[in-house]
Amino acid sequence: xxxxxxxxxxxxxxxxxxxxxxxxxxxxxxxxxxxxxxxxxxxxxxxxxxxxxxxxxxxxxxxxxxxxxxxxxxxxxxxxxxxxxxxxxxxxxxxxxxxxxxxxxxxxxxxxxxxxxxxxxxxxxxxxxxxxxxxxxxxxxxxxxxxxxxxxxxxxxxxxxxxxxxxxxxxxxxxxxxxxxxxxxxxxxxxxxxxxxxxxxxxxxxxxxxxxxxxxxxxxxxxxxxxxxxxxxxxxxxxxxxxxxxxxxxxxxxxxxxxxxxxxxxxxxxxxx
Amino acid sequence: xxxxxxxxxxxxxxxxxxxxxxxxxxxxxxxxxxxxxxxxxxxxxxxxxxxxxxxxxxxxxxxxxxxxxxxxxxxxxxxxxxxxxxxxxxxxxxxxxxxxxxxxxxxxxxxxxxxxxxxxxxxxxxxxxxxxxxxxxxxxxxxxxxxxxxxxxxxxxxxxxxxxxxxxxxxxxxxxxxxxxxxxxxxxxxxxxxxxxxxxxxxxxxxxxxxxxxxxxxxxxxxxxxxxxxxxxxxxxxxxxxxxxxxxxxxxxxxxxxxxxxxxxxxxxxxxxxxxxxxxxxxxxxxxxxxxxxxxxxxxxxxxxxxxxxxxxxxxxxxxxxxxxxxxxxxxxxxxxxxxxxxxxxxxxxxxxxxxxxxxxxxxxxxxxxxxxxxxxxxxxxxxxxxxxxxxxxxxxxxxxxxxxxxxxxxxxxxxxxxxx
Numbered sequence: 001x002x003x004x005x006x007x008x009x010x011x012x013x014x015x016x017x018x019x020x021x022x023x024x025x026x027x028x029x030x031x032x033x034x035x036x037x038x039x040x041x042x043x044x045x046x047x048x049x050x051x052x053x054x055x056x057x058x059x060x061x062x063x064x065x066x067x068x069x070x071x072x073x074x075x076x077x078x079x080x081x082x083x084x085x086x087x088x089x090x091x092x093x094x095x096x097x098x099x100x101x102x103x104x105x106x107x108x109x110x111x112x113x114x115x116x117x118x119x120x121x122x123x124x125x126x127x128x129x130x131x132x133x134x135x136x137x138x139x140x141x142x143x144x145x146x147x148x149x150x151x152x153x154x155x156x157x158x159x160x161x162x163x164x165x166x167x168x169x170x171x172x173x174x175x176x177x178x179x180x181x182x183x184x185x186x187x188x189x190x191x192x193x194x195x196x197x198x199x200x201x202x203x204x205x206x207x208x209x210x211x212x213x214x215x216x217x218x219x220x221x222x223x224x225x226x227x228x229x230x231x232x233x234x235x236x237x238x239x240x241x242x243x244x245x246x247x248x249x250x251x252x253x254x255x256x257x258x259x260x261x262x263x264x265x266x267x268x269x270x271x272x273x
Numbered sequence: 274x275x276x277x278x279x280x281x282x283x284x285x286x287x288x289x290x291x292x293x294x295x296x297x298x299x300x301x302x303x304x305x306x307x308x309x310x311x312x313x314x315x316x317x318x319x320x321x322x323x324x325x326x327x328x329x330x331x332x333x334x335x336x337x338x339x340x341x342x343x344x345x346x347x348x349x350x351x352x353x354x355x356x357x358x359x360x361x362x363x364x365x366x367x368x369x370x371x372x373x374x375x376x377x378x379x380x381x382x383x384x385x386x387x388x389x390x391x392x393x394x395x396x397x398x399x400x401x402x403x404x405x406x407x408x409x410x411x412x413x414x415x416x417x418x419x420x421x422x423x424x425x426x427x428x429x430x431x432x433x434x435x436x437x438x439x440x441x442x443x444x445x446x447x448x449x450x451x452x453x454x455x456x457x458x459x460x461x462x463x464x465x466x467x468x469x470x471x472x473x474x475x476x477x478x479x480x481x482x483x484x485x486x487x488x489x490x491x492x493x494x495x496x497x498x499x500x501x502x503x504x505x506x507x508x509x510x511x512x513x514x515x516x517x518x519x520x521x522x523x524x525x526x527x528x529x530x531x532x533x534x535x536x537x538x539x540x541x542x543x544x545x546x547x548x549x550x551x552x553x554x555x556x557x558x559x560x561x562x563x564x565x566x567x568x569x570x571x572x573x574x575x576x577x578x579x580x581x582x583x584x585x586x587x588x589x590x591x592x593x594x595x596x597x598x599x600x601x602x603x604x605x606x607x608x609x610x611x612x613x614x615x616x617x618x619x620x621x622x623x624x625x626x627x628x629x630x631x632x633x634x635x636x637x638x639x640x641x642x643x644x645x646x647x648x649x650x651x652x653x654x655x656x657x658x659x660x661x662x663x664x665x666x667x668x669x670x671x672x673x674x675x676x677x678x679x680x681x682x683x684x685x686x687x688x689x690x691x692x693x694x
Contacts, residue, residue: 023626026527093552098634102627103641130374142373162302164373165309165409183305201370208371211284212332213322216538222325226318237320245323265340266353 004031007082010074017086021060027087034082060093066100073113075120084109086101120150125159130169131196140170140179143194145234153178155186164246170194202236209237215248274404279357280367284349286337287383290440290503291535292415293318295329295378297498298435300458301411308409310372310379312435316413317378330381331371331413335359335396339385343453344547345442345508346606347540348385354541356385361400370406372412379413380404386419393428394422401433415498420460424467428495429470435500436530439464444519448509462526465502469527471495499530506560508537509552513583517563517574524568534560566590570615587678592618594656596670603657606637618677619651651677 003025007013020030062070070085078084088106091099098104102111130142142164148156153171156177160169170179177188223241232238295316302311336358337348344369348356359367360620368380382400382644386393404410416434418427430439439461443449446458474492487571502523518533536552543549563584566572570591577590585593595602604617615625623647628637639661642649651669654663654673668676 054583098631101631101634101643103631103637105644108644122317126319132374144375159311160306160375162311163375164302166305166307167309167373201374204277204280205371205374205376207280208284208331209320209322209328211281212288212328214288214324214326214538217324217326217536217554219325219554220323223321223323226325226327227321236318241323247321249361261426265355267356 002031004033005082006033008034008213010071011054013074013082013085016059017089021089021093022087027083027090030086032080032082032086060089062089062092066092069100069114070108072117073110075117075155077150077167078113078115081113101265117150119150120153121155123231124152124156127227127235128156128160129234129236131202132198132199140168140181142167142169144169144171145193145198146171146173147234148173148175150173153187155185161185183189189262198236206237206240212238213244213248215244215251217248218245218248220245274357276363276367277556279359279363280333282330282355282357283334283337283359283392286354286385287332287381288336289347289535289571290381290383290417291533292438292501292503292531293327293329293332293383294415294436294498294531297530298413301499303411306409309369309437310410310412312378312411313440314412317525319376319378324668325493326435329377329379330379330413332381333364333367333383335364335382335384335393335400337385338387338389340388341386341455342452342546343442343456344539345452345505345540351544352540352542357456361396361403364400365403368412369410371641372410377412379415381415383402384419390419390421391423392424394419394426397526398426398430398433405433413498418464418468420456420464422464427464427467428471431468431495432466434496436500437468437496438501438503439468439505441519441523442503442505443509444504444511444516445509448511452664465500465523465529468496468500472499472528500527501529501533503533503535506557507535507536508547512581512680513556513560513563514574514578514581516560517567517578520564521567521574532564534564555586556583559586559590563590568631571612588674591616592651592674592677593623596674599670602655603663604655606658607632617652617655619655621677 003020005020007016009040026247028040030034059178070088074081084106087101091223092105099106100110124146128146130144132142133139153173153176157171157180160171161180164180168179170177172191172194174190176190179186180230205258232241295312296314297316298314300313302309303321305308316329318329320328322328335350336356338356338358339346339348339350342349342351347350347651361675364380364382368377371377372379380401382397384393384397386497397419401414401416403412411581413649414434415436415438416430416546418430418439420439427437428693441449441458441461443452444457444614445637449458449461472495475495475497478491502539504519506516512522516534521533523529534557536554537548538552539549563577566577572590572594576594578584584590588596595616601613601616604613606614611625611629614628615618615622620628624647627645628641631637631641636659640659642652653661654668657663
């Protein structure tokens with residue numbers, strides 16, 4: 001009988017995988033379910049039992065690096081991630097160590113998933129933007145909205161807890177929210193997008209963005225390859241891009257200063273005699 | 274002048290310093306502590322401007338008033354640009370506000386020289402101190418260092434900054450004398466040397482030059498992300514051969530983390546004697562490629578540019594070397610050493626390492642190259658495997674070069690009309 005195994009996150013998958021490997025169940029014989037419905041009659045009883053602490057005989061020794069790769073790939077929001085990860089550890093168990101090489105078919109997919117998740121985490125660290133709430137507002141002081149492609153909220157929350165120090169903040173995504181109250185992280189289910197408004201600091205940021213750009217070096221291809229357009233909708237500075245590009249093109253790559261600076265009055269100091 | 278105008282002027286004035294790294298700082302965290310900011314070894318680019326350059330730090334001048342008259346610089350004293358000056362509090366406030374909103378990873382602070390080199394250096398160090406000690410800021414700080422400043426002020430700056438840099442700007446002493454009359458190559462190198470010594474002191478835990486007596490106290494933290502510098506490309510007639518040799522000498526003598534190459538950007542009302550054309554971006558790109566090959570692939574300058582002259586613009590330096598040295602190819606990927614695999618056009622250091630690791634498990638096959646996403650059109654003339662050999666008709670280097678050369682730039686049909694639009 002095909003065992004049906006529930007896995008919704010990495011720890012759950014891990015204990016299920018241990019039990020399945022111990023019983024030598026091959027990958028194609030398993031059906032993985034990920035939703036939160038009531039446990040069905042057919043759900044594999046042996047795996048359900050294994051959520052208790054595993055006995056030493058059931059553990060699989062994996063090098064730290066491989067375990068990290070699996071944990072990272074588990075955040076990849078793909079249709080059959082748990083089945084695929086199980087196939088990887090199944091092959092590893094049979095001493096097919098090339099399964100983690102990027103030149104192997106499964107290994108290449110594993111590396112792609114890891115790379116995509118790492119890229120997604122890096123993008124969220126980079127492109128998330130906080131807005132400060134008005135002073136008398138109660139609730140977190142800084143609020144951000146972001147739409148990640150993969151399930152990376154947990155590691156990213158740790159990053160911002162280290163970065164922001166003691167002030168309170170909230171990050172909301174379509175899949176869930178996380179808040180920091182100065183002492184602890186609290187995760188919560190998805191909620192509505194919180195309303196926020198721009199402030200003086202954001203206006204200064206737009207000024208800075210406009211003026212740090214060098215029109216004599218216009219290179220939208222490079223910009224788009226680093227910062228694809230799908231990120232632009234939640235970046236306040238992205239609204240400036242079309243105008244900056246047009247101005248730079250029509251100035252035929254002339255002087256590097258934007259028009260607002262060139263238009264100001266200059267100061268020249270007389271050369272020392 | 275209000276802060277928006279100041280920021281416009283001083284961000285515009287700072288963009289010619291191309292260093293953008295926010296990496297290399299030791300790990301710091303503000304979790305559960307007063308203050309704010311964190312660093313890991315890796316830097317983050319928080320945004321990109323339409324010139325393709327990354328925005329990782331708040332890169333500003335403290336002031337663009339300057340008593341020097343460097344001909345290539347938009348802020349030289351004889352230039353007629355609007356001038357402004359930030360107060361220390363304004364710089365601190367901007368840095369903290371931007372940091373909290375996740376726009377930046379830290380501050381990159383430079384300045385025109387006002388009153389004296391010492392006075393200017395002191396102002397920069399004071400701002401860094403205020404950020405670190407009053408506001409407990411643990412993010413990234415990169416401070417420019419003024420070459421003639423007192424060594425004690427440089428030491429003070431290094432205590433608070435993650436990286437220091439002194440820009441050599443011009444690759445030859447003659448160039449510096451002609452275009453930057455107030456600067457001296459000697460004092461630039463002395464300052465680089467001083468920074469290098471303090472960094473080494475901290476690393477080895479011993480005071481340099483104090484003989485065999487070792488101190489029991491570790492020397493104070495100093496510029497943990499090292500130092501870097503910048504050279505302007507195309508402001509004078511110096512060729513790539515000289516530029517790369519200067520870079521090699523700087524890397525060797527002062528253990529610089531990076532040398533940046535900045536294509537000379539035409540500035541408004543630039544003085545006669547400076548080229549008026551558009552910035553030599555492709556030349557700058559080839560220099561960066563050559564720089565990476567020298568540092569990461571074990572190439573020597575003599576292999577990339579055998580004689581005085583410039584790097585080829587139409588093909589990259591690694592391919593140029595391969596085409597000039599066909600005797601090494603085709604490389605048998607199942608037998609060759611790692612450094613030679615890394616020299617195959619289309620295979621980089623990382624894939625070379627992966628191939629060598631895979632070799633320990635089994636033989637490498639053509640399908641592996643596909644999965645490693647190697648550009649097969651480029652590689653095929655240079656490698657050979659059990660199930661793949663180069664095309665039977667061996668293509669000459671000239672033919673290959675034409676195949677891979679970058680297409681010539683399309684000239685605008687009506688550049689003047691476009692300019693007037």
